Amino acid sequence: MESDLKLSAQGLVRDYAGRRAVNDIDIRLAGGEVLGLLGPNGAGKTTTLRMLAGTLAPSAGRILLAGHDMARAPRQAKRHLGYLPERPPVYDELTVDEYLAFCARLRGVERAKRGAAIERAKADCGLEDTGKRLIGNLSKGYQQRVGIAQAIVHRPDVLILDEPTAGLDPNQLRGIRELVGRLAESHSVIVSSHILSEIQAVAHRVMILHRGRVVLDEALADADAGNGVIDIGLRAG
Ligand code: ATP
Numbered sequence: 695m696e697s698d699l700k701l702s703a704q705g706l707v708r709d710y711a712g713r714r715a716v717n718d719i720d721i722r723l724a725g726g727e728v729l730g731l732l733g734p735n736g737a738g739k740t741t742t743l744r745m746l747a748g749t750l751a752p753s754a755g756r757i758l759l760a761g762h763d764m765a766r767a768p769r770q771a772k773r774h775l776g777y778l779p780e781r782p783p784v785y786d787e788l789t790v791d792e793y794l795a796f797c798a799r800l801r802g803v804e805r806a807k808r809g810a811a812i813e814r815a816k817a818d819c820g821l822e823d824t825g826k827r828l829i830g831n832l833s834k835g836y837q838q839r840v841g842i843a844q845a846i847v848h849r850p851d852v853l854i855l856d857e858p859t860a861g862l863d864p865n866q867l868r869g870i871r872e873l874v875g876r877l878a879e880s881h882s883v884i885v886s887s888h889i890l891s892e893i894q895a896v897a898h899r900v901m902i903l904h905r906g907r908v909v910l911d912e913a914l915a916d917a918d919a920g921n922g923v924i925d926i927g928l929r930a931g
Contacts, residue, residue: 730893776845786830835866
């Protein structure tokens, strides 16, 4: 294994009731790399990310996180991973601090270090003054920041963000885009979107999915120069 390889997936397949949603996908993510996963609705982005995050079992294929096999050693693998699902569970009745404390505990952050971990995650996500507020009373943009804070509270190397800007208004969207850009400076990231400009803003490499298959996987400078290829990938639907 390359020493710098943070995440690798080989031959990922997922079937739903006999229908193939993801077909033979390989992914390699190096340290410090930001990979944008692009594709129209139904292309298989969420299914792929859920498998990488260990919340959905692949029908076939193998996933390694920092050398740990997701199927055989999920606890060790997940230590290295932070995941923002497409629709994060919202705990309206918890305060931000209560929710982050719960997540820190779930992710194995030692009790004595939890307070500092929560403060750091809040500071990184622009949530400094929200600790005592109920999540249900926050705006959608701030709820999304809480979703991202729970993904980084245990200091993972790899962040998997499923459409982090979906459903936000332009102001909230700008804030989350900036936040993802900042986190990308210190994490290896896989971020999905169906909007090319979102991916271009942060990613080093783009992978386009269409009907469960990879139709393009290139460094973004190259893909950018060949816009036609990206257009084909996005239009096909
Ligand atoms: P979106 O941008 O709309 O979230 P996506 O690229 O993330 O799309 P997926 O949600 O991974 O795509 O869906 C890929 C395919 O798998 C689609 O055809 C979808 O209908 C199907 N699918 C996803 N989840 C399930 C499920 N739980 N049961 C059955 N089919 C599913």
